[in-house]
Amino acid sequence: MEAEYGITHADQDMSSSEELSMFREEGADGTKDIGDVGQSWGPTAEEQELTLKYKTSYWDEIPDWAKDDDGDWIVGYYGTISFMSNDATVSNPPTSFQDLLDGDCTVCVGDVTAAAVAQYASLAAAYALGGDIDNMQPAYDFLLELAEAGRLDVADASLARLESGEIDVCINWDYNSLNYRDQIQTNNPNASFTVSIPQDASVQSGYCTVINKYAPHPAAACLAREFILSDEGQINLARGYATPIRDVELPEDVAAMRLPDEQYGDQVQTVDESVWSGVCQDLITWYQENVIPALG
Numbered sequence: 459m460e461a462e463y464g465i466t467h468a469d470q471d472m473s474s475s476e477e478l479s480m481f482r483e484e485g486a487d488g489t490k491d492i493g494d495v496g497q498s499w500g501p502t503a504e505e506q507e508l509t510l511k512y513k514t515s516y517w518d519e520i521p522d523w524a525k526d527d528d529g530d531w532i533v534g535y536y537g538t539i540s541f542m543s544n545d546a547t548v549s550n551p552p553t554s555f556q557d558l559l560d561g562d563c564t565v566c567v568g569d570v571t572a573a574a575v576a577q578y579a580s581l582a583a584a585y586a587l588g589g590d591i592d593n594m595q596p597a598y599d600f601l602l603e604l605a606e607a608g609r610l611d612v613a614d615a616s617l618a619r620l621e622s623g624e625i626d627v628c629i630n631w632d633y634n635s636l637n638y639r640d641q642i643q644t645n646n647p648n649a650s651f652t653v654s655i656p657q658d659a660s661v662q663s664g665y666c667t668v669i670n671k672y673a674p675h676p677a678a679a680c681l682a683r684e685f686i687l688s689d690e691g692q693i694n695l696a697r698g699y700a701t702p703i704r705d706v707e708l709p710e711d712v713a714a715m716r717l718p719d720e721q722y723g724d725q726v727q728t729v730d731e732s733v734w735s736g737v738c739q740d741l742i743t744w745y746q747e748n749v750i751p752a753l754g
Contacts, residue, residue: 459681459682459685462685462690463678463681463685465678465681465682467678467682470490472493474493474495474496474499475499477490477493477494477495477499477668478493478495478499478502478503478506478508478668481493481503481508481668481670481671481672482506482508484672485672486672487672488670488671488672488673488674489674490670490673491669491670491673491674491675491676491678491679491682492667492668492669492670492673492679492682492683493667493668493670494534494665494666494667495531495665495666495668496574496663496665496666497524497533497536497663497664497665497666497729497731498574498663498731498734498735499666499668500526500530500531500533500666500668500731501526501531501731501732503530503531503668504526504530504531507671508668508670508671509530509531509668509669509670509671510669510670510671510673510676510679511528511529511530511669512529512669512679512680512683513528513529513532514529514532514680514683514684514687515684516684516687516688516704517529517532519704519705520532520533520687520703520704521703523728524536524664524666524703525666530668531666531667531668532666532667532683532687532703533664533665533666533703534664534665534666534667534683534686534687534691534692534695534702534703535664535665535692535695535700535701535702535703536662536663536664536665536700536701536703537631537632537633537634537662537663537664537700537701538631538632538655538660538661538662538701538722538726539575539578539579539582539629539630539631539632539655539656539660539661539662540629540630540631540632540635540653540654540655540656540660540717541553541558541627541628541629541635541652541653541654541655541656542620542627542628542629542630542635542638542639542651542652542653543563543626543627543628543651543652543653543654544620544623544625544626544627544650544651545650545651545652546623546649546650547563547623547626548561548563548626548627548652551627551652551654552627552656553654553656553657554586554656554657554658555582555583555586555587555600555656555658555659556586556587556658558600558604558627559600559603559604562609563609563626563627564609564610564611564625564626564627565604565609565610565611565626565627565628565629566611566612566613566615566619566625566626566627566628566629567579567580567601567604567610567611567612567629568612568613568614568615568629569612569613569614570601570612570741570742570745570749571742571745571746573614574663575629575630575631575634576612576629577738577741577742578661578663578729579629579630580594580597580600580601580741581594581597581661581729581734581737582629582656582659582660582661582727583596583597583600583601583659584596584597584600585658585659585660585661585725585727586656586658586659586660586725587599587600587658591729591730591733591734591737592733592737594737594740594741594744597741598744598748601745601749602748602749602752605749605752605753606752610749610753611625612753615628615630615634617638617641617642620638620642620651621642621645621646621649632653632655632699632701632717633698633699633700633701634699635651635653636653636699636715636716636717637698637699638651639651639653640715653717654717654721655717655721655722655725655726656725657723657725658725659725659726659727660725660726660727661726661727661728661729662701662726662727662728662729663729663731664703667682667683667686669683687703687704689704689706689707692704692706693706693708693709693712696708696712696715696716697712697715699715699716701716
């Protein structure tokens with residue numbers, strides 16, 4: 459940003475809800491220009507009238523599912539639910555949710571009550587096993603069967619736990635799985651992990667920029683969004699293992715960091731975030747009442 463536009467900036471690490479809370483609480487005395495929030499929070503920011511509209515010059519290249527009508531929020535990058543298997547403990551890396559059920563390895567899903575990735579993993583399981591966003595029962599059955607068999611790992615899938623060999627298979631965003639794999643193998647060249655997109659079903663979800671309605675530097679915020687969606691900005695995100703929202707040509711070394719394109723087939727579903735927010739609350743309630751007791 460500084461090299462491109464001569465603009466200095468400071469980043470603050472906050473959750474999506476914290477970012478929007480700050481926008482709301484500061485009101486007309488806003489101190490932050492732009493936020494990067496989970497896709498489901500974009501419509502929330504718009505509904506709460508916290509956003510400044512700006513479409514950018516790349517508007518027409520953004521898929522309809524990844525933007526609102528007026529530029530209140532725009533997805534800049536996204537991830538897809540993936541499997542990360544430790545080859546030292548899993549001889550046949552799973553390629554489907556059915557493989558996970560049929561196997562005997564432990565499966566790290568994470569905390570469904572709090573972690574968005576665990577919630578999206580549950581949705582992917584629903585699609586894979588015969589359900590969908592309107593029928594989560596297959597996901598409920600999946601989680602409960604693993605829990606009752608003592609095979610459900612609900613702790614955080616941290617780099618340290620993966621590196622120590624505590625986790626057989628982890629369900630995570632592809633950008634996290636690929637990043638963790640490369641970090642571990644840099645520290646230990648003998649380590650081996652298989653990362654794949656489940657072939658029976660997966661889901662994708664992104665992160666979007668929201669420009670503060672009361673941004674102290676609104677033009678700078680618009681330029682930041684412009685840069686994020688530029689070829690350079692999109693390639694920069696791909697270097698962080700994320701999937702750019704625009705169809706940009708990646709340099710050879712960046713493309714080599716990614717999974718093969720054929721992994722991302724028609725089995726990958728986009729998510730109607732307006733529907734998902736309510737379904738997700740039902741998932742959390744069911745999980746608290748059924749899975750947590752089964753964990754013993």
